Amino acid sequence: MSLVSRLKENWLQPFFFFGNNPITLIGSGLTTASAITLVFYWAMEMIGHRFANPYLGIIFFLILPALFIAGLLLVPIGMGLRRRALLRAGQIPAVYPTIHLGDPLFRHGVLVVVAATCVNLIIVGTASYQGVTYMDSPHFCGQACHVMYPQWTAYQASPHSHVDCVECHVGSGMKSYVQAKVNGTKQLIEVTFQDYPRPIRAPLNVLRPARETCEECHSPTRFTGEKLLVKTTFGDDVSNSVTRTVLVLHLGGVDSLSHRTGIHGHHLNNFEYVATDADAQTIIAVTATNPDGTRTQYVDSTWKGPIKGVTRTMDCIDCHNQATHVFQTAEDAIDEAMVDGTPSPSLPFVHKEGLQLIQATYTSQAEAGQKITAGLDDFYRTQYPQIWQSQRPVVDAAAKRLVAMYDRNVFPSMKVTWGTYPNNIGHMAYPGCFRCHDGNHVSKGGKTLSNDCSLCHNLLAVDETHPQILNDLSLQNELHLQ
Ligand code: HEC
Ligand code: HEC
Ligand code: HEC
Ligand code: HEC
Ligand code: HEC
Structure with missing residues (x-):
């Protein structure tokens, strides 16, 4: 008997x-x-269709593989059960029936597989196609998932409110894409089981x-030069007296002669x-690479302890960690709002009272809303x-704005408060x-990372x-107050 026919028999x-x-x-159908759906999905990616949303991961990294394995397990289980039943009934034939394409048995099998694949493709395919557009949107990331509510709120008020979450959180390239999927799936499980950190x-x-x-949109070498900042603050006295701080930041960058200057x-x-x-927040050591290649720590x-912990190469995010999720301090929030005119600086003690009200502890945003207003x-009164x-309308408007400041920055249900x-x-x-430039970070050679104000x-x-x-400088809009 040839090997082939032995194998067959x-x-x-x-x-x-x-x-x-x-x-x-059913098992082999599943x-x-x-398998075919997964292959189809991978093929779509190969030709460049990017399903950037991490939450699709739950379909492609959990559900489909689970079905695949479940199906694989069903195959021997079904066979074993049938064998046992036939053995009991003494119906195991001495010679197994031959198979050919015309065989109804074989045709059934093929039909089930084809039907299941079509249904699967139609359901999963349509669902994911429709889902992709929606799930890629910041609305989905920020709102469908209520635990992201603080970040979503801050995002809407940021200069990046038109940049999709995935632009910063997923990054480009296959590796980051797969990582995001795995992470997203993990997070979804955590949220489902209410097992996620707060904040x-x-x-x-x-x-x-x-x-x-960041660097997909901003060039790190762009020369910015000097940047003027004006900070307006209000006092806790009866007239909320205004003071201003004016500074010029040496932002620098890389100029046309390749000189590296300033903060950037x-x-x-x-x-x-x-x-x-x-x-x-506590940086115990930083190593700089000098232009000649030597390194200074x-x-x-x-x-006094050993130099170990979380190590990282500094990039934009080490300074701009709040490029998007800007959580204000209570002082900044109220000062900014008062420069804007509401709460009106004409209301006696409104800075002091307002600050106290928004900084008090409340159990929910709803309670804060009532108590701040009252x-x-x-x-x-x-x-x-x-x-x-x-001046009732002015007082009411002030209260409304205070509540808005609170709701923009404090989320008791997520344990997010001022300064979190x-x-x-x-x-x-x-x-x-000053995590590094505090005047305490010193090299072996005795060089100190300067904290000179200039x-x-x-x-x-x-x-x-x-x-x-x-x-x-005739900065008109800075001068309209008092
Ligand atoms: C311009 C880039 C950018 C965009 C757009 C962006 N994020 Fe972030 N996100 C960041 C950075 C940077 C951090 C790290 C902040 C830190 O560690 O202090 C972060 C942190 C977070 C965190 C962790 C909490 C925290 O503040 O550390 C969550 C949750 C989050 N982002 C959700 C979102 C959601 C939801 C969206 C879309 C609505 C979004 N992000 C859009 C850059 C971005
Ligand atoms: C998809 C493009 C895109 C990405 C990615 C992006 N930004 Fe931006 N960023 C912008 C645009 C557009 C603006 C200008 C918004 C405006 O002027 O209102 C901006 C503005 C800024 C500003 C100025 C904010 C201000 O108050 O004037 C900073 C700082 C900044 N981005 C830092 C970052 C950092 C840090 C990252 C990475 C975490 C990042 N950006 C990622 C497009 C992007
Ligand atoms: C992780 C540590 C670290 C942090 C945080 C940090 N710096 Fe630096 N900074 C350094 C190191 C290291 C040098 C380079 C010193 C050297 O050349 O040997 C430096 C150099 C500088 C210089 C140039 C000094 C010179 O000699 O001309 C400026 C300006 C500066 N930093 C501003 C800032 C500002 C502003 C911030 C906050 C937004 C900041 N740094 C945050 C580590 C840090
Ligand atoms: C050492 C800290 C530090 C690092 C690192 C850093 N920045 Fe900045 N950046 C600043 C400071 C400080 C400002 C001014 C902040 C302000 O306006 O209040 C600024 C301002 C900006 C602005 C606004 C410029 C303008 O004209 O208003 C952009 C855009 C920006 N940074 C992008 C980046 C990008 C992209 C990277 C990474 C390649 C980066 N920054 C790395 C400290 C840093
Ligand atoms: C390593 C860089 C660095 C050094 C050193 C430094 N500052 Fe600053 N300072 C900054 C940056 C960056 C800002 C702008 C923050 C922002 O964009 O809101 C700032 C802002 C300020 C402000 C206005 C901020 C506010 O909210 O009112 C004051 C006042 C100030 N610095 C005082 C000082 C004094 C005094 C010293 C000397 C002891 C000093 N700084 C040293 C980086 C520095």
């Missing part, structure tokens, strides 16, 4: 004989159909490198740092009845630049009521 024929049962047929954090190391995200220019050298926490002289109303009588998410630009409310900016005026420089 001893294996293939018994296989088809025992395989002729509903369980095995397996083949999910949600994205340790910098799990984010895509800026090269694959000096951090393009792939500095590596070591932090003791995932949010990189600056170590925090107040740190609190401000009470204050003017009892302390300034005349104003309360004559540090902002690394600057050094006033959070350590920011290193990063020129302070043209600090907390002045009417800085002369603003008049000189």
Whole structure:
């Protein structure tokens, strides 16, 4: 007997004989159909169709493979059951029936596979095609998944409100795409089982490198030169007195002669740092690569432990961690709103009262809404009845704006409050630049990472009521108050 016919008689024929049962047929249908769908999906990707949404991962990384394996398991189970039944009834034939294309048994099998594949393709195909457009949209990422609500809220108010979440969170290239899928699937499971961290954090190391995200749109070498900043703040006194700080930031960059200058220019050298926490708020060492290739390590002289922890190469996100999810400090929120005119600086003590109201602890945004509104109303009704009588709409508008500030930044259900998410630009409310430039980071050679006030900016005026420089520059919109 030839090898082929032996194979046919001893294996293939018994296989088809025992395989002729509903369980095995369903199993092979499932397996083949999910395999074909998966192959179709991969083929779509090969020709360049990019299903960028991580949540599709749940279909393609969990459901289809699960069906594939379940189907594979059903095949031997069905065969075994049929064999046992036939054995009991003494109906196992001495010679298994031969198979050929005309065989109804064989045809049944093929039909089931074809039918299941069509149904699968139509259902999964249509669903994913329709789903893709929707699921790729920030609305899906930010809203369908309620745990993202704080980030979604901050996103809408940001300069990137028209950049899709996936542009920054998925990155380009196959590797980041697959990673995002696996992550997305993991997150979906966490959300389903209510087993996710509150507040949600994205340790910098799990984010895509800026090269694959920010730098797709912004050139790191763009020369920006100097940038003027004017900060207007209000006091806690009865007249909410205005003061202004004016500074020029030495943003720099790489100029046409390839000189690297200023804040942007000096951090393009792939500095590596070591932090003791995932949010990189405590940086104990940073290593700079000098133009001649040598390396200088600056170590925090107040740190006595070993130099180990989370290591990372510095990029845009180490400073611009809030490029999109800008969570304000309570002070910034109210100052910004008052520059805008509401709460009106004409209301006595509105800065002090407003700040206290939005900084108090509430159990939900709904409770905050009621108590902030009632609190401000009470204050003017009892302390300034005349104003309360004559300027009700101004008081009401102030209360409404305070509630909006709260809802924009504080999310009790997600344990997000003022200051939960540090902002690394600057050094006033959070350590920011001073995580390294605090004057304590010293090299072996005795060189200190400077914290000289003029290193990063020129302070043209600090907390002045009417800085002369603003008049000189004629910055009209900075001067409309008092
Ligand atoms: C311009 C780039 C960019 C876009 C667009 C963007 N993100 Fe982010 N996202 C970031 C960066 C950078 C961080 C890291 C912040 C940090 O670690 O402090 C982050 C962090 C997060 C976090 C973790 C929480 C945190 O603040 O650390 C969540 C959740 C998140 N983003 C969701 C979203 C959602 C949902 C969208 C779309 C509605 C979105 N992101 C759009 C850049 C972006
Ligand atoms: C898809 C393109 C795109 C990506 C990706 C992107 N940005 Fe932007 N970014 C923009 C555009 C467009 C603006 C200008 C918005 C405007 O002027 O209102 C902008 C503005 C900014 C600004 C100025 C904000 C301001 O207040 O004026 C900063 C800073 C910034 N981006 C940093 C980043 C960082 C950091 C990343 C990566 C985490 C990033 N961007 C990713 C397109 C992008
Ligand atoms: C060492 C910290 C640091 C790093 C690293 C950094 N930036 Fe900045 N960047 C700043 C500061 C500070 C400002 C000014 C902030 C402000 O306007 O309040 C700024 C401003 C900007 C602006 C707005 C410029 C304007 O004209 O208003 C853009 C866009 C920007 N950065 C993009 C990037 C990109 C892209 C990268 C990565 C290649 C990057 N930055 C890396 C600190 C940094
Ligand atoms: C992870 C540590 C780290 C952080 C955070 C950091 N820097 Fe730096 N910075 C360095 C190192 C290292 C150097 C280079 C020192 C050298 O040349 O040896 C440097 C250099 C500079 C220089 C140039 C100094 C010079 O000699 O002219 C400026 C300006 C600067 N940083 C501004 C900033 C600003 C602004 C921020 C915050 C937005 C910031 N840095 C955050 C590590 C850091
Ligand atoms: C390593 C760089 C760096 C050094 C050193 C530095 N600053 Fe700053 N500073 C910044 C940056 C960046 C901002 C802008 C933050 C922003 O965009 O809101 C800032 C903002 C400020 C502001 C206005 C911020 C506000 O919210 O009112 C003041 C005031 C200030 N710095 C004072 C100082 C003083 C005083 C020193 C010296 C002890 C100093 N800075 C040293 C980087 C630096």
